Amino acid sequence: MVLVSKPLFYEVQKTRNICHKVFHPWHINCFVGNLMHTYSTIKGSAKFFAVLYLLQCLSKYKKLTQNDIIPIMRNFSWSLATAMAYSSLFVATPCFFSYLCGFVPYHAVAYITPIISGLGIFLEFPERKTFLASSWGTMFVEGIIKRIYITKLLKRNLYLETLIFMLCNGLLMLMLKMRKKPTKEMWFFAPKLTTEKEKNDENAMEIEKNPCSHDDSCIQHCTKVTMKYISFAYAFSVIKLLLTNVKLLKVPKSFLKETIKMKSLNVVLFFGSYVGVYKAITCYLTRKYGCENRLHSFTGGFLAGASYFILSKYAILASLITVLLKVMSQKLMNTYKLPNIPYSELIFILTNIYLMKTRIFFDDACPRIFINIISSCTDGRSETIYSSFRKIITEILENRTNINYESS
Ligand SMILES: [Zn+2]
Ligand SMILES: [Zn+2]
Numbered sequence: 001m002v003l004v005s006k007p008l009f010y011e012v013q014k015t016r017n018i019c020h021k022v023f024h025p026w027h028i029n030c031f032v033g034n035l036m037h038t039y040s041t042i043k044g045s046a047k048f049f050a051v052l053y054l055l056q057c058l059s060k061y062k063k064l065t066q067n068d069i070i071p072i073m074r075n076f077s078w079s080l081a082t083a084m085a086y087s088s089l090f091v092a093t094p095c096f097f098s099y100l101c102g103f104v105p106y107h108a109v110a111y112i113t114p115i116i117s118g119l120g121i122f123l124e125f126p127e128r129k130t131f132l133a134s135s136w137g138t139m140f141v142e143g144i145i146k147r148i149y150i151t152k153l154l155k156r157n158l159y160l161e162t163l164i165f166m167l168c169n170g171l172l173m174l175m176l177k178m179r180k181k182p183t184k185e186m187w188f189f190a191p192k193l194t195t196e197k198e199k200n201d202e203n204a205m206e207i208e209k210n211p212c213s214h215d216d217s218c219i220q221h222c223t224k225v226t227m228k229y230i231s232f233a234y235a236f237s238v239i240k241l242l243l244t245n246v247k248l249l250k251v252p253k254s255f256l257k258e259t260i261k262m263k264s265l266n267v268v269l270f271f272g273s274y275v276g277v278y279k280a281i282t283c284y285l286t287r288k289y290g291c292e293n294r295l296h297s298f299t300g301g302f303l304a305g306a307s308y309f310i311l312s313k314y315a316i317l318a319s320l321i322t323v324l325l326k327v328m329s330q331k332l333m334n335t336y337k338l339p340n341i342p343y344s345e346l347i348f349i350l351t352n353i354y355l356m357k358t359r360i361f362f363d364d365a366c367p368r369i370f371i372n373i374i375s376s377c378t379d380g381r382s383e384t385i386y387s388s389f390r391k392i393i394t395e396i397l398e399n400r401t402n403i404n405y406e407s408s
Contacts, residue, residue, distance in 0.1 A: 004361040004393060009106045011396050012389075019098035023091050025388040026381075030095040037381055038088045044379030045083035049076055078125045082132075083377050085120030090356075091385075093117065114356040118349035133344035133351075134186050134322060139367045140351035142318035143358050147365040158312055165317055166305030172324045173278070173301025175331065177294050183330075187323045189229070189275060191282070191297050211290050218283040226276040233271035234259075270311035278304035315369065360389065 004012075015021055017028070024033025053076055057064060093113040094104045121132060149156050177191045192213055214221040238259055245258075281300040286292050308316065332338065359366045359374075363386075374382045 006106055008393065008396065009109070009361070012392055013103050013105065015392055018104050019095045021392060022104075022389045023094045023385055025384060030099070034088065034092050034095065037091045037378070038084060040379040040381045041084050041087040041377060042080070044381075045080050045087075045377045047379075048373075048376045049079050049083070053079075075125055075128065078123060079128060082120050082124040082128075085123055086117050087120075087374075087378050087382075089113075089120060090117040109360060110357050111353055114353040115349055117356070118352035121345050121348045129344040129348070131186075133347040134326060136348050136351040136355065137325070138186075138315070138319045138322040139370045140354050141321050142314045142367040143355060143365055143370075145314045145318060146367065147358070147362070150365050158309065161312060161317060162306060162308045165308035165320060166302050168317075168320050168324050169305035170298045170302030172320065172327065173304075174294055174298040175324070175327045177297035185323055185327065187320070188271070189278070191278075191300075211292065212283055212286050213292065218287065222276060222279040222283060225279050226272055229275040230268055230272040233268045237267050266311050270307050270316075273310065274304045274307040277307065315367070318367075359386070 012018065012022075019030060020028050020033065024030065024037060026036055027033040053072060057072065090113055093116045094109060097104050097108045097112075121129060124132060148154050172187065173191055176185070177193075179193060182190075182193060210217075212218060212221070216224075241255075241258055278300040281303050282292075282296045285296040285299060289296075329343075355366065355370050359371065371382075
């Protein structure tokens with residue numbers, strides 16, 4: 001895919017009716033074009049959030065009561081409003097510039113539009129703001145990793161990537177073990193908080209026998225926790241397979257074949273070995289030294305991180321780095337009492353500049369998940385915008401080749 005440089009965009013800028021040709025190719029009139037786009041966003045986002053909220057409700061159906069229905073509906077409406085503002089402002093801003101200057105400047109597309117579009121996050125309710133900022137942060141880190149490899153700044157080295165994952169994981173487990181109270185992190189596993197068993201004459205013997213915080217034997221405990229994560233990973237793979245290919249249900253034989261394919265097994269193996277190694281190492285060290293220690297969590301996390309070799313995906317590494325950065329920044333904020341500014345909103349807007357700019361000008365380095373989310377939420381309109389933009393780029397490049405050919 002061609003990288004759209006600044007000089008190349010200056011040629012696109014000269015295109016007549018650029019806001020219609022690129023940003024709303026489905027209708028020549030700005031107002032009607034924007035209205036059609038907003039309608040598609042409502043349609044696409046409603047479908048997208050309905051699935052998301054349904055899955056969320058299913059994951060905690062045991063705790064749900066009738067009183068939860070109204071807050072869920074309210075949150076759903078706010079999420080829909082956020083998506084609508086985010087998507088509509090992306091098309092309306094270039095139209096505004098086109099009306100104002102007669103063309104759409106490079107900086108308006110690369111920076112101003114993502115900033116204005118990102119302001120949509122202010123409509124979201126607080127809990128989801130943090131979730132959005134973390135998700136955009138993860139995709140931002142993934143985009144940076146992809147860009148480093150695509151621009152050949154570094155050659156991909158699986159051993160180095162695994163080592164980085166191991167170090168980050170060791171640090172994350174250490175930081176999570178140091179927490180005073182439980183926190184919600186966007187990582188699938190967190191060590192238990194340190195529980196100091198009261199040491200008195202009555203249970204001194206028991207502690208000597210089992211210094212771990214669990215009551216059952218270490219082997220029983222490790223197997224139970226590992227099996228729980230293996231079942232979760234298998235169920236996750238099956239749901240993902242069904243969501244991406246519903247037709248498979250009609251052919252049970254092929255469906256069964258797909259679920260035991262290497263692709264699904266890698267996910268199961270990753271989760272199983274990650275949790276299994278962490279639990280086994282921390283139990284072994286706790287028994288060896290007779291008490292729990294934060295450094296055991298670091299060692300366990302570091303060695304468990306070797307599982308990355310089984311499922312070496314940029315998204316997993318990016319997700320781990322983002323969670324680690326989040327935990328570290330929270331620790332910094334608590335220690336140094338940093339000013340109370342809207343950090344989630346700021347992170348979302350800044351990462352949105354990078355993600356949107358990458359999607360428009362350097363598509364290969366854009367995380368696939370970002371492209372899919374935006375495409376689903378706009379009911380495919382984002383893909384039409386992208387194709388029209390690329391069509392103009394191809395025409396310009398072909399013209400250049402023809403001119404060069406004729407002049408030679
Ligand atoms: Zn327009
Ligand atoms: Zn144990």
